[in-house]
Amino acid sequence: MPKRFPHPSVTVDVAIFTLRDDDLQVLLVKRKAAPYAGRWAIPGGFVRMDEPLEAAARRELEESGVRDVYMEQLYTFGDPKRDPRERVITVVYFALVPAPLAVRAGGDAADACWWSMYDLPALAFDHADILDYALTRLRYKLEYTAVGFHLLPETFTLSELQKAYEVVLGAGLDKRNFRRKILDAQVIEETGEYRTGEGRPAMLYRYRSDAVAEVRARRLFP
Amino acid sequence: MPKRFPHPSVTVDVAIFTLRDDDLQVLLVKRKAAPYAGRWAIPGGFVRMDEPLEAAARRELEESGVRDVYMEQLYTFGDPKRDPRERVITVVYFALVPAPLAVRAGGDAADACWWSMYDLPALAFDHADILDYALTRLRYKLEYTAVGFHLLPETFTLSELQKAYEVVLGAGLDKRNFRRKILDAQVIEETGEYRTGEGRPAMLYRYRSDAVAEVRARRLFP
DNA sequence: TCAAAAGTGTTTGTGGTACACCCATGG
């Protein structure tokens, strides 16, 4: 294929979510270089010529100190003006990480830290739109698949799980209904261990990796 | 941004679906040039430097003789080996067209015609994977949104609508339940006209453009 | 009057939601 057309740049960006302090947070890096030097952005970088898109996204995760996490492709943003320098098409992934790991500023980043999704700073490029879209998708998936477990450590109590859902969905849930439904769904199992603390100790559960993690959507039409 | 990295090619490809002869069909074009000359492929082409991705996809549609149709971004495929010549990342859209319009072979195509999704020829590149994924997504969306109407002409009978759903979903549906549910959902309205033919004439309906076209998914957790 | 397709209701089961109290532990 002769280069009959000039080629745009292609990057991957990753929206990395976690739960910290009963809050849904996203990892942002502070840009070192122009454009938008000093502005916060989601981690990202160029796709190498011999590298699958998903591998590029995992490389970005690792540069931020995050590995072995749930990740899926979100959407591709390609507005011609989204980068002021040249045409950059970005394939965005989103990732869910289970714990408030230490993060580091890799590559082009001067700094990296977690920000509440409900209180974001001004962002570089179209990253505010990207995070809007990512949150919508996260909430949506949470409602009909079991991705929520990827935001929690390996073992957790039912109250912690419920809190996680409440934080992401931005709404309160009924304790008895939550417990009945999640236990009926057979996606978690008891570990036999208890977590002690204030009040009565709570059973620790783990996610069953053999669980059917998706529920059939209620159909609009029969 | 200096070109610190070589840039891949970026294309858009479009999976265009319609209903013909009580069958779900997809528009394929016969490739004129190498690689895969003579093989069938979904329509696609390069993204121009000043062109939004969706505009590029609509341009591909128009080159195939299709316009004013439902379209959404599907997924981005970027395996380094998916094109034997060089790195090509493709952003795939899918489109639903209402009628078996005449189609034409635009651009690099020697020929263009409709093929049954249930009986496809050998395809170029990774287009078989792409269509697999597109069908899964189409079925999924059909179940919880009203995109199905975009496969039908402006007016249609309930039997035609039901048939459309059955063909796409690959399963039979109960007539009374189908009718009750779709009428209760208030997404279609009577036109007052009837379609005559063999047997009793059938009321013609049209899609209500003000309809709420999405239903809340059954949630895995409360 | 027959063939062909359109149209129409009821019953039964399952899942969703709302709601308030007792239990086990640590201090």
Next chain:
DNA sequence: CCATGGGTGTACCACAAACACTTTTGA
């Protein structure tokens, strides 16, 4: 013994699924 969070059941309503016959027209 009290404060704290953990854990439990039931009643009502809405929606899903199964199921068979009558109506209207053209030939």
